[in-house]
Amino acid sequence: MGANGISQDPFIHTWKPEDGAHLGFGHKSLLQSDGLYQYILETSVYPREPEPLKELREMTAKHPWNLMSTAADEGQFLNMLLKLINAKKTMEIGVYTGYSLLATALALPQDGKILAMDVNREHYELGLPIIEKAGVAHKIDFREGPALPVLDQLVEDDKNHGTFDFIFVDADKNNYLNYHKRLIELVKVGGLIGYDNTLWNGSVAAPADSPLPEYLIYYRPFLMELNKALAMDPRIEICMLSVSDGITLCRRIK
Ligand code: SAM
Ligand code: CA
Known part of the structure; x- marks a missing residue:
């Protein structure tokens, strides 16, 4: 650091907020600039986004909690x-x-199935007409309520063990490790569990006393604990991707 508190790294010197370097929280990406993220979206993502997904995204953008999408x-x-x-x-x-x-x-074949859980049905029902119009609602079995009791019920029956090809976890971050204990039984050997938001806006690597928004501070220790636990778990291979807010893919190997 120089006397003015600015890094002496010549590359860092070239970055100013007005260049589009994102310094704040609440972004959808950990890339070095918003401009680069926009480039990815506009060049490779939006031109190939299926119409129903675009409609759902635009509808959700008007919802007060759209940051969650x-x-x-x-x-x-x-x-x-x-x-x-x-x-x-x-x-x-x-x-x-x-x-x-x-x-x-x-992405699933016509006879594919998704067991989907959320404590809030109202939000699911905002998107449901678009899902129905897309002709894929028959693949979804939506359960309203907390996920943990549903998982416990599934784990109780041996017939469900090792049957899921893919599981996407994007709910209450304080429960991810509780989910993992159950999901590892339910996913196939060779199947994948994807834990979302594992980089938690980059806060997992921020100094402990960083001035972060309350919701980041609250969940950060849970994600840090999860990240360590997944790295030590011999039943899985992992790959932490810095796509979006961080997705950790876990491939069950035993
Ligand atoms: N995957 C979603 C999407 O693509 O828009 C975003 C999910 S959002 C980040 C988190 C969701 O988890 C919320 O809708 C919330 O109601 C739900 N949730 C929170 N606690 C839960 C729990 N214990 N069981 C099931 N769902 C829960
Ligand atoms: Ca997420």
Whole structure:
């Protein structure tokens, strides 16, 4: 650091907020600039975004909690991933208005299934007409309520063990490790669990006393604990992707 508190790194010197470097929180990406993120969206994502997903995204943008919605680049990634692994039976914890759910439903074959859970049905129902119009609602089994008791019920029956090809977790971050204990039984050996927001706006690497918004401070320790636990878990291989707010993919190996 120089005397004025500015880094002496010549590259860092070239960055100013007005260049589009994003210094604030609440962004959908950890990239070095908003301009670069916009470039990705406009060049590669929006031109290929299926019409129903665009409609759902635009509808959700008017909703007061739209910050929760899965970003379009992450939706595109999920869609590609599900096709690559030939996913047929999936689960989603945390639906909101359904962007990731619809991205999943569009990627699955006609007889594919998604067990979707959220404590809030109202938000799911905002997106449901668009999901129905897209002709994929028959793939979705939506359960209103907390996910944990549903998972406990599934785990109780051996027939459900090792049956899910893909599970996307995007709900209450303080419960991710509780979910993991159950999901590891339910996902196939060779199947994937994706934990979303594992970089938590970059706050997982911020100094402990950083002045962060309350919601980041509250959930940060849970994500830091999760990240450590996943890295140590011998039952999975992991890959932490810096797409969107961080997605950790866990491939069950035993
Ligand atoms: N995947 C969604 C999308 O693409 O728009 C975003 C999900 S949003 C980040 C988190 C969701 O988790 C909220 O809709 C919230 O109601 C739900 N949620 C919170 N606690 C939950 C719980 N215990 N069980 C199930 N859902 C929960
Ligand atoms: Ca998310």
